[in-house]
Amino acid sequence: MATIYEVSALAGVSLSSVSRVMNNHEHVSEKTKVKVKAAMETLGYRPNAVARSLASNRSDCVGILVSQLHGPFFGDILTGIEEELRAAGKHSIIAAGHSDKTIEKESIDFLISRNCDALILLVDAVCDEYLIELNKGKTPFVIINRRVDGLEDRCLYLDNHLGGYLATKHLIEQGHRNIGYISGPLSIEDAKARLEGHKEALSEFDIAFEKERCYEGDYLTQSGQDGANQLLNDGRQYSAIACANDEMAAGAMKGIRDHNIEIPSGCSIVGFDNVYFAEYLYPKLSTIDYPRIEMAKMSAQWILKNVYKKKSITINNIFSPTLVPRDSIRSL
Amino acid sequence: MATIYEVSALAGVSLSSVSRVMNNHEHVSEKTKVKVKAAMETLGYRPNAVARSLASNRSDCVGILVSQLHGPFFGDILTGIEEELRAAGKHSIIAAGHSDKTIEKESIDFLISRNCDALILLVDAVCDEYLIELNKGKTPFVIINRRVDGLEDRCLYLDNHLGGYLATKHLIEQGHRNIGYISGPLSIEDAKARLEGHKEALSEFDIAFEKERCYEGDYLTQSGQDGANQLLNDGRQYSAIACANDEMAAGAMKGIRDHNIEIPSGCSIVGFDNVYFAEYLYPKLSTIDYPRIEMAKMSAQWILKNVYKKKSITINNIFSPTLVPRDSIRSL
DNA sequence: TTGTAAGCGTTATCAT
DNA sequence: ATGATAACGCTTACAA
Numbered sequence: 001m002a003t004i005y006e007v008s009a010l011a012g013v014s015l016s017s018v019s020r021v022m023n024n025h026e027h028v029s030e031k032t033k034v035k036v037k038a039a040m041e042t043l044g045y046r047p048n049a050v051a052r053s054l055a056s057n058r059s060d061c062v063g064i065l066v067s068q069l070h071g072p073f074f075g076d077i078l079t080g081i082e083e084e085l086r087a088a089g090k091h092s093i094i095a096a097g098h099s100d101k102t103i104e105k106e107s108i109d110f111l112i113s114r115n116c117d118a119l120i121l122l123v124d125a126v127c128d129e130y131l132i133e134l135n136k137g138k139t140p141f142v143i144i145n146r147r148v149d150g151l152e153d154r155c156l157y158l159d160n161h162l163g164g165y166l167a168t169k170h171l172i173e174q175g176h177r178n179i180g181y182i183s184g185p186l187s188i189e190d191a192k193a194r195l196e197g198h199k200e201a202l203s204e205f206d207i208a209f210e211k212e213r214c215y216e217g218d219y220l221t222q223s224g225q226d227g228a229n230q231l232l233n234d235g236r237q238y239s240a241i242a243c244a245n246d247e248m249a250a251g252a253m254k255g256i257r258d259h260n261i262e263i264p265s266g267c268s269i270v271g272f273d274n275v276y277f278a279e280y281l282y283p284k285l286s287t288i289d290y291p292r293i294e295m296a297k298m299s300a301q302w303i304l305k306n307v308y309k310k311k312s313i314t315i316n317n318i319f320s321p322t323l324v325p326r327d328s329i330r331s332l
Numbered sequence: 333m334a335t336i337y338e339v340s341a342l343a344g345v346s347l348s349s350v351s352r353v354m355n356n357h358e359h360v361s362e363k364t365k366v367k368v369k370a371a372m373e374t375l376g377y378r379p380n381a382v383a384r385s386l387a388s389n390r391s392d393c394v395g396i397l398v399s400q401l402h403g404p405f406f407g408d409i410l411t412g413i414e415e416e417l418r419a420a421g422k423h424s425i426i427a428a429g430h431s432d433k434t435i436e437k438e439s440i441d442f443l444i445s446r447n448c449d450a451l452i453l454l455v456d457a458v459c460d461e462y463l464i465e466l467n468k469g470k471t472p473f474v475i476i477n478r479r480v481d482g483l484e485d486r487c488l489y490l491d492n493h494l495g496g497y498l499a500t501k502h503l504i505e506q507g508h509r510n511i512g513y514i515s516g517p518l519s520i521e522d523a524k525a526r527l528e529g530h531k532e533a534l535s536e537f538d539i540a541f542e543k544e545r546c547y548e549g550d551y552l553t554q555s556g557q558d559g560a561n562q563l564l565n566d567g568r569q570y571s572a573i574a575c576a577n578d579e580m581a582a583g584a585m586k587g588i589r590d591h592n593i594e595i596p597s598g599c600s601i602v603g604f605d606n607v608y609f610a611e612y613l614y615p616k617l618s619t620i621d622y623p624r625i626e627m628a629k630m631s632a633q634w635i636l637k638n639v640y641k642k643k644s645i646t647i648n649n650i651f652s653p654t655l656v657p658r659d660s661i662r663s664l
Numbered sequence: 665t666t667g668t669a670a671g672c673g674t675t676a677t678c679a680t
Numbered sequence: 681a682t683g684a685t686a687a688c689g690c691t692t693a694c695a696a
Binding site: 001046047048049050051053054059068069070071072074075076078079082086091092093094095096103109110112113114115138221250251253254257276277279280281282284 | 333378379380381382383385386391400401402403404406407408410411414418423424425426427428435441442444445446447470553582583585586589608609611612613614616
């Protein structure tokens, strides 16, 4: 590993000149530029980002913390952010929080200790107070999919309540009244909000919410299947089931079919998120679109604007879900 | 940000003592340990990983480079690696190569320049020669899903040829002879190998391979749909279509249905990879299992063994695909 | 067991 | 425009 020393020696200039060339400083003569670049070339010199970061207190890296590294939701978020940052010449350092308070904190410490210029956080285990405290530190951050009082300007989130409302309202408008609900983990805010939206729609049409018609899942396919099984075995009538995400909807579809019930003729279903495979399910899944890629890109732009002082973009903090009707809902 | 200086001052000990406590060195008196820890606590001291890495030439980080950050395949790989490394107290730094030669190289440079102790590479654009050259550098690495001559011991790969063979052989054994094939991008080795396996199975049963029955996709759902459309419109008979991955299989299923053909009664289909949503498709997709999580964990173990000198594990370099029969293939 | 001091590979502040 | 030189925050011989 050649260092800046060897380059400076070979080029016959000082360390500072080499550094200047590396960093495209102005006020460097064409002559030294050429000499330095030639020396770098012949030595196969690669700048040491760690030393650079230590000396300059910058890193051109933004840390990204998501709950999981897999799944259609987080995958899209990661890709959206990474592409936006890459286009701006910034690097991404990605970590996983596993929806665990301790791991989320450790991961944030890790990203900060690696000198990230900023963070993009998609965390659901740490409390608001922690984030408010974090905001007093020197590393700026933006939060996705969560609204923290006092940090509104750095929060980008979906109106989950509205999404839950839209899904159930649509079912009701198609004539459904016996509606089951498979929720996400109710310890998580977004899952709670979606359920609240569901309840609001029911109430608007004078349908009583019965907690027996609600199954608490964990956002994974298996729990969707389990939820469908439990609901369909509970003796109640169901003409439709709303799910708090598409993965559970896929699981529920399997569960429904295992009961020899056809979709949507025997039971309708609606999902949430509009992940890429939703339209490849059969029947094509009606769902609620979550503009996560747009949000992901917006989070990156927030950083570019506020941290890297790039050309100003208008930041939008709250995003709206929209209904995507497909073939999984029968009109009664 | 408190530094080691302030800690040493407050604790009334030297820099080295603080460092020793941080790093759990032996030969530190209980007394200083206590003093230092107390000082760290009151100052809210957080070690600076960058400075640490520069001084020690280690980082406790392994760099992971995958083609994409989304998709069921890469997501599982990332999660498998990250969990294994986390359990060993090592961090992951993840980057995307976008199947682009330049980006892959830049990303590798990035990971090395951040002082990663080792790399795990899932790359398909850079050539073998580059990897062989890279191997002369000081950063050890392991390669997933690729076999490079001369680097066999650091390559973990699937027998893709066998996978392609198994899928088509299974179709033939179920009585199919008019078989279409939707391949991955044939510029990529694994896609080529899967197609070769398909051809071998055909040949074994004296079925001629007709290149018109083969559509070259790009591993994404849409191309599966496009491929099915093209095949079904070409005037030939098809009782089954084999796809080089499950995502294209999902797309093909949609394309087949758009032709009002039922699956599997009108046309059978087999995928490849066994991603998590395969069994949630309808009908449940028969496919070839790719033990990618096992491979991902193995790649992490390779690093733990060879770089971090953890307890020795037996490394297995070549993995075998297996047939997962479900409901998408009709027996003729 | 503890402390001193020389790095690690850059950047950045001064001079010149 | 260029060059010394002191940071940056930590590790690590080497001494004591």
